[in-house]
Amino acid sequence: MAGRPRVALLVTCLADTLFPDVGKASVAVLERLGCEVVFPAAQTCCGQAHINTGYQRDALPLVRGFVETFEGFDAVVAPSGSCVGSVRHQHAIVARRFGDEALAQRAEGLAARTYELSEYLVDVLGVTDVGASYPHTVTYHPTCHSLRMLGVGDKPLALLRAVHGLQLVELPAAEECCGFGGTFAVKNADTSTAMLADKMSAVLTTGAEVCAASDSSCLMHIGGGLSRLKTGVRTVHLAEILASTDDVPAGVA
């Protein structure tokens, strides 16, 4: 790759507000690998929650805002499979629904340059060993949108396997949804809880001390359940594990 790759970070509204360490970790990993990271301060939210709840009309200004904010960059990276999934598969649909074909085409152009973190590291930078160290037993929940909307495959696992000191334990029924589903967790709280219970028992059977994933929203859901039951298992974002080094180990959440 010629020159220093310049990356715009889409931190996501959730990580910005509730999980800033995930954003900081993403910056740390990308910079360690030689990228110039930019945080366009005009960014807010990709609009996914609006779109998935049916409020596409209210999502339209957010889609437009996203396009205007990030259009000038060669690469946009987000530590979230579902936000990137929304950018890639939903933004143009929203624009077209309200007859804005020009915006739809701009959104499609930008979507092609928007990556989930593990995709960017493995596919664009061509790296699996990011020089991280994380001496813990970890199990990985692949999250539905990373898996099925983006098709990231085992890129996150390849990254984790290269982390020094990390012991990866396979999660049973890993590909099954944790039951979050945005407003599903509230609108269908009972079914969501039943799904969460099964995901938690799968995590607990691994004996891992950490359950990792690439989406703060799913982690907030699984972590919220694990903490409520005082299981002693913590949830950590993939970016935080990849940012962790012997010199600067990841904090214990």
Add this chain to the structure above:
Amino acid sequence: MSVAPQERGKGAPQERGKRAPQERGKVVPQGRTLLPVVVHAPRGVGHLRGDESFPDAARGALADTQLRRNLGHATATIRDKRAKVVGEVDDWEALRTAGKAIKDHTMARLPELLTQLEANVTAAGGVVHWARDATEANQIVTRLVAETGSREVVKVKSMATQEIALNEALADAGIEAFETDLAELIVQLGDDKPSHILVPAIHKNRAEIRELFARTLPGVDPELTDDPAALAGAARQHLRERFLTAKVGISGANFAVADTGTLSVVESEGNGRMCLTLPETLITVMGIEKLVPTWQDLEVFLQLLPRSSTGERMNPYTSLWTGVHEGDGPQSFHLVLLDNGRTAVLADEAGRETLNCIRCSACLNVCPVYERAGGHAYGSVYPGPIGAILSPQLTGIEDNASLPYASTLCGACYEVCPVKIDIPSILVHLRAEHVEAQRETRRVPTAEAISMAAASWTMADASRWEKAQTASRAGRLLGRRRDKDAGRIRSLPGPLAAWTAARDAPRPPAETFRQWWARDRGADT
């Protein structure tokens, strides 16, 4: 567009004199294809609407531990079987792509192909009837049965006749319908409702079925065990006499071939073959979307369907028939083409591919929501992911408004669908349709609509968003507890209480990411 109910063909008396029958062979579809009327399945007839919303109906099912076990076991077994046999086919993805292409093409030319089917069925000695909705279809079938003088019919399991509640309509006319599929019989004997497309009694286990048979089957062996073979034997004995005496058979159809006028039913038990061949009169009720253009197209679907559906390489019985043949099989064949909201689905470009469904039920078996809530929670006879998109489109979104939300959008259904229906995207589309409909009809917006609009306004501008973030940090004080559990919130007010009922919520940090960036990196970009 809408399909006009007409009755044409050999010896068929013309109903509703206003509508002139089109001349056979002359394909003039425009008149009935381009009407811009969207007509949904009518209320008050059929089984497309539940009494409760999905979350309410699911609550009871989630608490039923026996049901959870039955469903968990059955769906896991069939899921694994499917995955195994699908994995054997090298060109599976190419087959799926072909299946989707054939169905997309069929829907694009549906009026023309239906006319072709009608002509070919008629030429082969069958009679074609057009039913605009469930009421008309029930009337047509009831009249046809009454005309034979028979008071009982044998039935092959069929979703279309469940959808229109045909058995109830027949019963009202004093005609008894006998379901001959084992699982459908179990549902009928128990006065129950089907909960799965393929295995309507999936919610029952062997012991429950044994108990039901012992109670309801006349002359059953009191020593009957819950061995599956023994249960099937008891049912077979009960049904055999019906097969041999029934003068009328009623079926659905898995496929209809436009260019030959051939109908097809695929099944595993052989009961279908008996119903389709032994009676003198055969009446087939078929949704208008069950069409394929050519005989050759069956090649694709007869590979896709059994592997997706029962996890078999080939289904044990594939029956194909074209009209009537002297001295062989039923001497009178009627095909009832059912609309019941389907043309409304066809009219919506974003939802249209729902009609591509071949009812394999693979999406049910992989759905984590279906596996836990079960089929009855969906209200309609079409449960699971396909039901969540099909039922609201057939009835109009407001009559099944909770169904598009009965999904986490995890995408497992899309991944297995043999005709690649993008169910998650259609769910999202239907949610938008629902919200738009609410916006138009309600004088006062819902609380959700207000908060969504407020969030949109706030997030459309980064400085407003930053102020809101600061305000939300007031939430750090929320639900503060003295037990040093400082990173977590154990109870939230309002709708978010549903979250903290089972999960802690994170406490907002002292500094947002953007504040850290501004502090650490000095300048905004």
